[in-house]
Amino acid sequence: MNMNDTIDLSGISADKVYRIRRSKKNGKLISYNEYGKVIIIKNWKSLHVGYGKVVSFENRENCILATMKNVPYDFYEEYNEKTGEVEAVPYEELTRILQELGFTHEYKEDIDKDNIFDVWANLNSGVLITIETWNQDGERDYNSVKCYVPVSGCGFGMRNSSGFSYGTSYLSCFNIVHNTRDFPLRDCLAFNNGSMDWHGYTPSLWHYGEGHDINYAKALAKIRKFADPDIGERFNMQLDESFAAYAKNGYTAD
Structure with a gap:
């Protein structure tokens, strides 16, 4: 037929x-x-x-x-039990998918010679995505693909299948590498219900290449290099307050 x-x-x-x-x-x-x-x-x-x-x-x-x-449609990652390898969406394909979903590229940083830390944002929905590639020993994979989704002051039930990492009544973070649903990225984006307000919360802008001794203020300061430098104000991240709080704990962006 x-x-x-x-x-x-x-x-x-x-x-x-x-x-x-x-x-x-x-x-x-x-x-x-x-x-x-x-x-x-x-x-x-x-x-x-x-x-x-x-x-x-x-x-x-x-x-x-x-x-x-x-x-090309969504993020995917699957372990091939026969070969022992991970089958994941190629990074170039993932960037095309993000563009089709209305995201713009904000920031890129090399983790090492084979891996990158990348940030994408949808300026119309308030959703921000950070990506850490994991290209090691022939594998082309992801350490994390974190999706920060603002919601309009209402909580919702979380399931392990969603890759939910943490959240509040205003913002939830999903690592869709751990999402087991058929359409990981689109399902997480569907939680956004019109809000772009992060209510003073900020994204984690450090990566595994920085080790365990992280200067959180310096990591957050990467946002000043974004393609859209006003994104903090646009998403109500209240960056000045965050930098002030980090300074009290001995972290400075300089």
Whole structure:
């Protein structure tokens, strides 16, 4: 069956994006429709873990046989039990996804010769994302992808599956490297309900390359080098108060 138009039989559609995972049973790539019916991907050898759209399909009693194509859509990371390697979204693809979601690049710093610390922000939603790559011994991976999401003064139930790290009634931080949902980034962004107000909270702008003895004031001062230098005021981070508090504890940005 060819899919030139939108088709939604047994919950499968040419317009939908499906998470493509590696089967723990045989290592082949599979997916599932919204009703939990397995999608057997006929051309799985030409695809990679991540996301895809259906090109054509055959509906069977116990499964759906489909030809699919990969599309950039969200963050993903998965451990390949067969090879012992991590399969993660390439950094270049992740940057395209962030741009499509309305984020702008704010800051970049080398952690070492193979890794970077990066900051992206959505100036219309108040969401800020920090990225630490982890490219070691042939692996191309992420140490963290932290997503800071402001909310309008209301708490919400957190689950381990969301990658939730910490939060308040006004701001929550997710490390989506630890998010086990099908659409980690988009699910976290959906928690934002219109607020851009951080209520004086600030992001963690240090990275693993700085070790354990961190000068928190100096790390926060990186925000002065952002592409949008007024972001602290725009998001109501109350930076002067934060720097003053750090100074009382012996941390200065100089």
